[in-house]
Amino acid sequence: MILSALLLQAGYNAALVSLGAALLGAAAGAAGAFLTLRRRALMSDAMAHATLPGIGLAFLAMVALGGDGRFLPGLMLGAGLTAAAGLWAVQRLSRQLAEDAATGAVLATFYGAGIVILTLIQGLGVGRPAGLETVLLGSTAGMLRADALVIGFGGAAVVAALWVLRRPLAMVAFDPIHARLMGINPRRMDAALMALVLAVVLVGLNVTGLILIVALLVTPAVTARLWATTVSGTATLSAALGAACGYGGAAISAGIPDLPTGPVIVLLAAGAFALTLMIRGHADG
Template identity: 35%
Template sequence: MDGTFILLQDYTFQTVALGSALLGMISGVLGSFAVLRKQSLLGDGVSHSALPGVVIAFILLGSKNSEILLLGALISGLLSTLFIITIVRHSRIKFDSALALVMSVFFGLGLVLLTYVQKLPNSNQAGLKRFIFGQASTLLQRDIILMGICGTLLLALVLLFWKEFKLFTFDSDFAHSLGFSPKRLNLLLSFMIVLAIIIGLQTVGVILMSAMLVTPAVAARQWTNKLWVMVTLSAFLGAISGAVGTAASSLVPKLPTGPAIVVCISAILIISVLFAPGRGILHRLYRRRKNRILYKLEGGMPNDPAN
């Protein structure tokens, strides 16, 4: 108990926990729309495609400043998203195939460039690998401020375009008939998802970022059919997972923060899938068994000698 109290007062823990909670909240909100639009894999593709942007930004500017590297990742992620949208729109290639193609090309290019940078005769390139697996312990106050600014901007856009996003997510044809442009809404929402992914790379890395985007939304979807409830619950679950995962990594020696956060939200997902009323597996089995019993009772009544 004393160890937990001391941990809560530690400045480093407060910084990392706040950053992880902000990431979980932002990912939960934007991930809800990605899941409902059946574009859950977009987070995986964009996060992997951001790697070459990080390395190219370092090669061109020779700086490991987080803002510069994340700007390079943002440009690379936006380019990959535009490539995916263009391929799907102007060819017969399906979304999942286009995403896999672009993701593999960008991620392969990123690994090649990273290998090249590591062979340079200086040590300034050390630390770039943290964008692959994440390293939440390196978060600084300025990183939290950047995440807060970007998160506030993204949440403000969600509130501002709530009606449009809701119509576009569930019925794009109806939204188009009302005068809304599905192409522009798709580009805006995709840009917001990309930005949410980029700001989380330093915390969980390109490999686990897709889990942060999708898992809270899928878990929240099991508990409700209302969009605003799902978005709110997804943001809450993401924030709680970020804080709890950070605490677990601080209390358990050599436990990395990013994987701990993902394991935490995955545990919440398993509980939701099993026990959620209506959609939960156990609830469905119970309802099916109850209906089977009622059917047998009703079917046996005409043959009952008492009748």
């Protein structure tokens, strides 16, 4: 069953999920490579958690306007808005606090607010809130052709943008002062990178959920970094690893009942990292 899923023979839906997860993994791997080079790994965690209030608010807004509230582009718009607000909050608090404290505080607060809004929705009993909490851990079971297309186009756009910006992104990550003297605006580059990571987070909500999307961004990237000696090598390898884990994870979970897709993808990536660490890790330290 796993084998047939790996070969895209396990039915239309399973094939769709596998391809979607592979595209997401590639985009996340590529974006994550630049994110970790910029040393902002956990920023993506704060961003992912900050999508939750937006999802809830978007649901409420759509219900108030007479919809059923589960219109995906609407939910993603809401998620994007509060995630951007969370990002802004991290930057603002970082002026006064260490960045890690600012990140953690924003993560917890936005997430808490999101939970409050979700319980509010449950209490209101409006629309069709059932399954809204799948954004926490993702759910590929009901993935539609349209969802796979969103993931595919979104992922391709992210990869294309990263390819165009690869030089300034690498220069800002390596030596921001030099980059600035060479006419690159580091703040603008950071904003662009965060926007691309946000796009990956939004697309990934459907597959891995907001808690585990950070693994798709970070784990393949740090694995690739232990092998590659150049930035483009790191990004390419990271994207390939992400795609392989996404594809393999989706196929395995399609083959075994009850096995959730997102966590399996994450465990595959973690396995690749552990193996790499044993082979390429520094013995001393």
